[in-house]
Every structure is written in structure tokens, then in C-alpha cells.
Amino acid sequence: MSGGNAIRGTRVGAGPMGESERGETAARLHIPYYCTNGHVTTPSFAADAEIPDSWDCPRCGLPGGQDNTNPPAAPRTEPYKTHLAYVKERRSDADGAAILEEALGRLRASREL
Ligand SMILES: [Zn+2]
Known part of the structure; x- marks a missing residue:
């Protein structure tokens, strides 16, 4: 067993949720979320959607918050x-x-x- 590559399939350049950029006729809100590891996720929401307080970071799985100076603390236990x-x-x-x-x-x- 090689076990060398621990990086889970992250793709640079893909949208946060893998959505395409085309066809955005409705107004979208792009809300940045900051996780405690310094990752920034910017999912987009419909203008009339409810914006969640936190968003799980797709890179490390930790919860991200909208305040980049005070990201939510990592949970004590494994997220998965x-x-x-x-x-x-x-x-x-x-x-x-x-x-x-x-x-x-x-x-x-x-x-x-
Ligand atoms: Zn992260």
C-alpha cells in the first residue's frame, strides 16, 4: 500500500457546490464563510433564501462562519x-x-x- 496521497478530491476552480456559472437569471447572494483553518468558501444563495449561520468547509469539513475574525471553533470530535x-x-x-x-x-x- 502506498498511502501517499491523503488529499481528498479537491478541485481548484470548481464552484463551491459544483454549480455552473451560467443561467443565473435570479439574483444570487455570494456569502463567504471562513473556517478555523483559514479556508474561505463562498456558496451562492438565492436572494430570497435563508442564509445559514454556518457552512461546512468543503476542504476540511469544519464549520465555517461569516465572521472571518472569529471562525467557529473546530468541534472536539471528528466531523465525520x-x-x-x-x-x-x-x-x-x-x-x-x-x-x-x-x-x-x-x-x-x-x-x-
Ligand atoms: Zn476548512
Whole structure:
């Protein structure tokens, strides 16, 4: 295994959302978002669209804010988590043990019938 290239497919020159520049008949707002790593993302929104307070940086995945002097702090945990990681986070080990015990008990009971 080479494992040399850790850069995930970022393309220079593509629009923030990959949209084309043509056909912008409606007024668009280009709102810059700044992430804590110094990346700037400038997604465009319809003039009557609701502008979100934060925008995930397409380059590093961290949330970006509209204030370039005070970008949102990076979350303590990885931005990309599996569903299982979320489930594990929500349940304490004790809860998990209790749930497992209950399930095993039900399984044993059904087998004894
Ligand atoms: Zn970034």
C-alpha cells in the first residue's frame, strides 16, 4: 500500500457546490464563510433564501462562519462519524450492558418455552 496521497478530491476552480456559472437569471447572494483553518468558501444563495449561520468547509469539513475574525471553533470530535459512533456516544456503557442483559434474558426466556 502506498498511502501517499491523503488529499481528498479537491478541485481548484470548481464552484463551491459544483454549480455552473451560467443561467443565473435570479439574483444570487455570494456569502463567504471562513473556517478555523483559514479556508474561505463562498456558496451562492438565492436572494430570497435563508442564509445559514454556518457552512461546512468543503476542504476540511469544519464549520465555517461569516465572521472571518472569529471562525467557529473546530468541534472536539471528528466531523465525520459513523452511525454506530453516535449511538455509542448517546448510551453509556452501563446502559448498553443493561440493554444487552435484558435482550439476553428475553432470548433465554423464549428458548425455555
Ligand atoms: Zn476548512
